[in-house]
Amino acid sequence: MRKALIFTSAILFMLSGCGPQVITTPPSKRMVSTIESGSRETPPPPRGQHPTQRPYKINGKSYYPLPSADGYKETGIASWYGEPFHGRKTSNGETYNMYDWTAAHKTLPMNTYLLVENLDTGRNTTVRINDRGPFVKGRIIDLSYNVARKLGVVKKGTARVRITALGEAETIKAGNITTTRFLPHQDFNKGEFFVQIGSFTNKDNADRLKEQMINWDKKAVTLRYDRGDKVFYRVQVRAGTTMDSARRSERVLTEAGFPGAFIVAR
Structure with missing residues (x-):
């Protein structure tokens, strides 16, 4: 059963983890050095977390999260956000970690896994949606610093990308072997x-x-x-x-x- 999804003017605070409106400067060398020992895979959502699909309003415009990401593909401009937002709350209540393989999207269901491809360089990686944004005209996704770094977006600030929904992931362990399968999304179009x-x-x-x-x-x-x-x-x-x-x-x-x-x- 879903938790109540309540909107107040505090939505701006809840969305404070969303992508910035300007190009973010790269983190300090000290912070970058921690990447080498950080996670190499897209992190799963925190245990016991039940992400919401609440509609919301930014700058007078209403956004209605999609009930499902099945078959979703989109091509457009990606940007990224980093150190100024590191440690702040994302829209689904997680703590933003600029070294995780995560991203922000305006309407895809939370915890959707995406394949993100940089159309200019051919680089690609998998990310998990855990935030809302970007709210800059013409941009379709805000990448974490680590994702932007892998895709070659950090220096320029933006890049042409194609995003393809993979679904939600479930980790399956059998002995020493760990595999991941993608699950269909919950239908958020029905409820109370x-x-x-x-x-x-x-x-x-x-x-x-x-x-x-x-x-x-x-x-x-x-x-x-x-x-x-x-x-x-x-x-x-x-x-x-x-x-x-x-x-x-x-x-x-x-x-x-x-x-x-x-x-x-x-």
Whole structure:
């Protein structure tokens, strides 16, 4: 069962691990030296992690992660991000490691494994998506420093690439032999969806809005969220069991006077 996917203005903080808007300078020689003893393979996602497929909004534009990466191919410009983001959180909650074989993509499902090919040099490698971005027009993927280094992208900053989805990976051990197979993706287009229409620090205000929705024949709930320094009461309207129905509800509520309405999946 999916965890609640809640959007607030803090989405900008959650996405702070996403690709930078400018070419990143290479790391210091001391940091580069650690690569030689670092991981040589694309790392698996942390154990017990359940990555989310939450829609999100950046600079007024909404992004809806794909329910599946099956058959996905794309050609475009790749960029990379490194030391300024090293150790910060990625969009799926991991800690960004510039020496891992990972990347950021705007809509592919988290933990999708991709074959990335540099069309200018012929170099290629496998990466795992664990972040969102890049949000620079014309760019399709943000590579970790280590990936950019292998593909020959670091010095120039960008490169023409082709990305091909391989699926999700499962490591299988048999004695001393370890193999990897790719698994089909979970369908994130189905589930329990809500549309959030308000968030209040005053519970009475949240309850009044909830009652208003009930009068409109809308099933609404109030959820308490403790941010640590402040408590919020969020009002969410039930929006069906598919992403399509949720998008219709979001559109109806936006037109009804809730311009900040957005989809939440559980």
